[in-house]
Amino acid sequence: MTPYVADPVYLNGQFLPLAEARVSPLDRGFLYGDGVYEVIPVYSRRPFRMAEHLARLQATLAGIHLGNPLPLAEWQKIVERLVEQAPWDDQSIYLQVTRGADDKRDHAFPPASVPATVFAFASPLVTPSPAVRAAGVAAITVTDQRWARCDLKVISLLANVLARQQAVELGCAEALLIRDSYVKEGAASNVFVVKDGLLLAPPKTQLMLPGITYDVILELAAQHQQPLEVREIAEAELRTADEVWMTSSTKEVLAITTLDGKPVGNGKPGPLGVRMWQWYQDFKNTVMRKG
Numbered sequence: 001m002t003p004y005v006a007d008p009v010y011l012n013g014q015f016l017p018l019a020e021a022r023v024s025p026l027d028r029g030f031l032y033g034d035g036v037y038e039v040i041p042v043y044s045r046r047p048f049r050m051a052e053h054l055a056r057l058q059a060t061l062a063g064i065h066l067g068n069p070l071p072l073a074e075w076q077k078i079v080e081r082l083v084e085q086a087p088w089d090d091q092s093i094y095l096q097v098t099r100g101a102d103d104k105r106d107h108a109f110p111p112a113s114v115p116a117t118v119f120a121f122a123s124p125l126v127t128p129s130p131a132v133r134a135a136g137v138a139a140i141t142v143t144d145q146r147w148a149r150c151d152l153k154v155i156s157l158l159a160n161v162l163a164r165q166q167a168v169e170l171g172c173a174e175a176l177l178i179r180d181s182y183v184k185e186g187a188a189s190n191v192f193v194v195k196d197g198l199l200l201a202p203p204k205t206q207l208m209l210p211g212i213t214y215d216v217i218l219e220l221a222a223q224h225q226q227p228l229e230v231r232e233i234a235e236a237e238l239r240t241a242d243e244v245w246m247t248s249s250t251k252e253v254l255a256i257t258t259l260d261g262k263p264v265g266n267g268k269p270g271p272l273g274v275r276m277w278q279w280y281q282d283f284k285n286t287v288m289r290k291g
């Protein structure tokens with residue numbers, strides 16, 4: 001059976017088999033969820049938007065007052081080696097940094113002498129199948145119960161986990177998070193809405209993760225003269241939309257065709273979503289798969 005995690009993984013300066021990788025139970029990632037992460041898609045063994053992912057990692061580290069343990073060139077080398085040694089052409093690279101393990105449990109930061117824990121691994125990238133894309137997926141809406149810094153890609157994801165689990169228990173693929181009557185994003189994706197040919201995207205605020213895929217979608221919309229408004233999207237607009245999409249590094253652009261048990265538009269993936277998916281593939285193929 002194909003493993004989900006490739007050997008070797010990277011842990012604190014070493015490349016080693018997953019089965020040999022060890023982290024202290026006093027690690028602050030384990031005790032407090034005190035850490036950050038990134039997920040970088042790789043197509044034909046080329047990382048997609050790596051500079052942007054590493055810049056977001058840096059921004060999140062700064063946001064939690066944790067120094068970047070590695071220079072940019074070192075991150076790039078780690079990613080390149082993981083990609084090279086994994087058995088798949090299309091991959092998803094996971095990077096995680098935590099505030100390390102002190103010799104005690106204390107909420108306040110450990111002394112500067114405690115090194116960060118750095119962990120990274122490659123998995124196969126499994127994008128939605130043609131059948132899933134043709135049908136679209138079902139989603140639910142839930143109240144956004146996360147903290148007030150959703151722009152930081154931190155590993156403390158309990159509210160996201162609970163929201164996604166609620167969706168899964170109802171046979172749905174995603175939970176869209178509603179805060180103060182506005183939809184912000186999904187549990188692990190950004191959200192876009194189409195109404196009367198106009199593409200709507202929520203603005204980047206501290207209440208939404210600035211998605212790397214989200215940026216690509218905005219660029220593609222501009223490039224193809226697709227009318228676009230970046231502004232808050234009211235829950236009522238979400239419910240009367242012609243199209244709703246979720247976007248992420250692993251889902252790319254995926255139509256949500258059922259919301260809280262009701263059809264979105266005519267219940268089928270809409271034309272703009274289909275076009276955007278194609279633009280996304282064309283863009284990817286142009287920048288990634290060329291020799």
Ligand code: PDD
Pocket residue numbers: 039160185186187188189190209210211212213214247248249250
């Ligand atoms: N999640 N919003 C949230 C809350 C996310 O967790 C993600 C991605 C996104 C989309 O970001 P990007 O386009 O950069 O992948 C938006 C990743 C894939 C994860 O947690 O596995």
